[in-house]
Amino acid sequence: MxxxxxxxxxxxxxxxxxxxxxxxxxxxxxxxxxxxxxxxxxxxxxxxxxxxxxxxxxxxxxxxxxxxxxxxxxxxxxxxxxxxxxxxxxxxxxxxxxxxxxxxxxxxxxxxxxxxxxxxxxxxxxxxxxxxxxxxxxxxxxxxxxxxxxxxxxxxxxxxxxxxxxxxxxxxxxxxxxxxxxxxxxxxxxxxxxxxxxxxxxxxxxxxxxxxxxxxxxxxxxxxxxxxxxxxxxxxxxxxxxxxxxxxxxxxxxxxxxxxxxxxxxxxxxxxTRYLLAGVAALVLLFGAVILALLQRSVLAPLARLSAAVSTIGASGDFARRVEAKGQDELAAVGQAVNRMLEALEAAHRRYRDLFDRVPVGLYRTRPDGAVIDANPALAHMLGYPDVESLLQVSVTSVHTTPEQREREHALLEQQEAIHGMELQLRRADGSSIWAQDHVRAVRDADGNVQHYEGSLVDITQRKEAEEERERLIGELQKALSEVKTLSGLLPICASCKRIRDDQGYWRQVEEYVRDHTQAEFTHSICPDCMKRLYPEFSQGDE
Structure with missing residues (x-):
């Protein structure tokens, strides 16, 4: 009413x-x-x-x-x-x-x-x-x-x-x-x-x-x-x-x-009595009509305009608009208070938009049907779109690389109020894919029905690539280590001929023992001292 x-x-x-x-x-x-x-x-x-x-x-x-x-x-x-x-x-x-x-x-x-x-x-x-x-x-x-x-x-x-x-x-x-x-x-x-x-x-x-x-x-x-x-x-x-x-x-x-x-x-x-009541009723109707007209002119019509203006501003979300606040009565005071509130909301909205637009994290708000309601430039850049307006024309279903990924996220949101740190693989505008970490919550009405989702996306592609490279290097290293043979412990070696006794008790040449227990190969040469001692005739010319 x-x-x-x-x-x-x-x-x-x-x-x-x-x-x-x-x-x-x-x-x-x-x-x-x-x-x-x-x-x-x-x-x-x-x-x-x-x-x-x-x-x-x-x-x-x-x-x-x-x-x-x-x-x-x-x-x-x-x-x-x-x-x-x-x-x-x-x-x-x-x-x-x-x-x-x-x-x-x-x-x-x-x-x-x-x-x-x-x-x-x-x-x-x-x-x-x-x-x-x-x-x-x-x-x-x-x-x-x-x-x-x-x-x-x-x-x-x-x-x-x-x-x-x-x-x-x-x-x-x-x-x-x-x-x-x-x-x-x-x-x-x-x-x-x-x-x-x-x-x-x-x-x-x-x-x-x-x-x-x-x-x-x-x-x-x-x-x-x-x-x-x-x-x-x-x-x-x-x-x-x-x-x-x-x-x-x-x-x-x-x-x-x-x-x-x-x-x-x-x-x-x-x-x-009936004539008196009829006269009183006529006067009552007359006074009622006059009072209603005065109220309509002085209170109800300005209040209706104020209500309509506030509703229009609320529907449009344009906090830069102002309501009419003429006069010195209480309604004018209410209009002035509304305008002050709109100024505060405009400043707060501006600060919010500045934060929303400048934060280096992708922020979004989407509906259950997949429509993107709002997004910031960081998210548009992350997904490879030229601007936010282009991203708003896209359905969320086309951003997910697989339908099962989105359905799994929605199923989790039906069971809990919010999800923190879920890793998603998303499709960019050029068809390439990136990895992002999602923090999202479901906003519901009084009956518990989901009105929209709002959350943030952090690009973790480089981290994922670094993790993949690390895993690759670790794999290669583990593979290399698995191929390396090492010698450890005490080796029994002859003090004279320098032969080494193996596990079966045989005395073997050092080169043979090392070749069998490691992946090292030997190339034979002769040092200068041995050259002088064994082949003096060849070493004189070097002097």
Whole structure:
């Protein structure tokens, strides 16, 4: 990955992180506040629904109290006057008062009269038998002297019922109480819709005394209690719901009034957040592009040029070249440092080339395929080439007199790092051969593969010729010595006749003995003394 790519990635990661952090902050602050606002609105809706229900119960209680504290009702529970029934318990009464149930009980709890009415069909209906189980002597619905009107919800299999129960007294609210008057109104869907229309709410009632409640009600059910009768929770991305707990006349959870409200604040907050994030992202992209352009102009482009210049110099090996180092910034300082380094390398390379070119030893660098990479003039002269350039055009295989010699050297270099003093017979440019002593090592890469060989050659032809001449002379001398016979030891010689006794005991003439034991030959002559003694006549003339 290039430095420019890394810079782009770093800038992108930085700005993406900035946007994510900003989104997290908005999410945990603004969005949370929007949710709180929507939840408060949903709770207000639930409180409003509960207040409407309590208002209906209050109105129903007022009607029940009005009828229970009436002299006609007081007399009716005692004498069961049919005229009371005919004039009061008629359809108009039920429809006007929006009642489904009216039950008159005497002080002993006996039902004097019980009527049920179907408001939807405007007709009389049977009194539900389930209601009778709630009219026992210990039922809170049974009211006595001193009791106030009881209002609440009664859960029947037929549906929840709003009930109001009061003691039957005189019109002056005097007793003793002759019984109890119970009025009831079913909390039907129609009733709920009427309440919803009056309050402009999306209102519904969910029974809590039976299973099968909606999932959101089941989740909030654990929160609702007499201490916390109002709660709210998110239903989905677009809706919030408020819940109000309604207990029955026994104090048990009976209904959950559910008010669904739109999450307007949350939705508007999301829209505002998205616009804000989009604006921030646009600014981030703009600033990122500006920063990248500035970095490209001030840092990345000069750095790329510096890198390209250094790579070009490294590839060409021309240390005399220099990189551009304008300005007063750190990159210019780096360029100046590179130029100083190039000057030092140029001087070192010059010293190296001077040594390489002037050393009286043949130096070389070759590839495994046989190509000559570099050589010095001494090697070119040694091999009979007019200059180094001519030698560089030659393959190493043509310099070795036999392929086996080069293969043997390479095999040794596979087993050891370097070879010192290997004697090679090489072919010169004119076809003649010379002897050279090779010192070579294999240069390998990180994987152990041979990149090239570098070494030195010393011409040992004269030494080899001298050694051959020496061996020849030694051979000739040894041959001559092998032919020379010598006399040694004590020779028994006659003191008179000068004969010598041989190994077999024979006395032999000196000439004969010496001829047999050496390679010497004798030529006979006569000395002057013997000439005077033996031939005086011939010696007088000489005097």
């Amino acid at each position: 290039t430095l420019r790519q890394k810079t782009i990635v770093i800038i992108a990661l930085m700005f993406v992180s900035l946007v994510l952090v900003l989104y997290a902050i908005l999410r945990t602050t603004l969005i949370r506040e929007f949710n709180r606002h929507d939840a408060a609105q949903a709770r207000r809706g639930a409180q409003q629904a509960l207040a409407m229900l309590e208002a209906d119960l209050s109105n129903l209680g007022a009607v029940a109290e009005d009828w229970a504290t009436w002299d006609d009702t007081y007399a009716f529970v005692q004498d069961a006057n049919p005229a009371y029934v005919q004039s009061n318990l008629v359809a108009g009464t039920f429809t006007t008062l929006r009642l489904n149930l009216m039950v008159f009980l005497d002080a002993s709890g006996r039902i004097v009269e019980a009527r049920a009415f179907d408001l939807a069909n405007a007709e009389e209906a049977p009194v539900p038998a389930s209601l009778l189980s709630h009219l026992g002597a210990d039922s809170p619905l049974m009211r006595r002297d001193g009791d106030d009107v009881l209002t609440g919800v009664l859960m029947l299999p037929e549906g929840p019922v709003l009930v109001a129960s009061g003691p039957i007294l005189t019109s002056m609210r005097e007793g003793p109480a002759r019984g109890t008057l119970l009025m009831g109104r079913y909390l039907t869907e129609g009733e709920m819709q009427g309440m919803a229309q009056r309050a402009l709410l999306a209102l519904s009632a969910v029974r809590l005394d039976e299973s099968g409640a909606p999932a959101d009600v089941e989740r909030v059910r654990a929160v609702l209690s007499s201490q916390t009768p109002i709660a709210a929770q998110v239903v989905d991305e677009e809706h919030m719901a408020g819940y109000a707990l309604v207990q029955d006349i026994y104090g048990a959870p009976a209904l959950a009034l559910r008010v669904e409200t739109p999450r307007d604040s949350y939705t508007q907050g999301l829209i505002a």
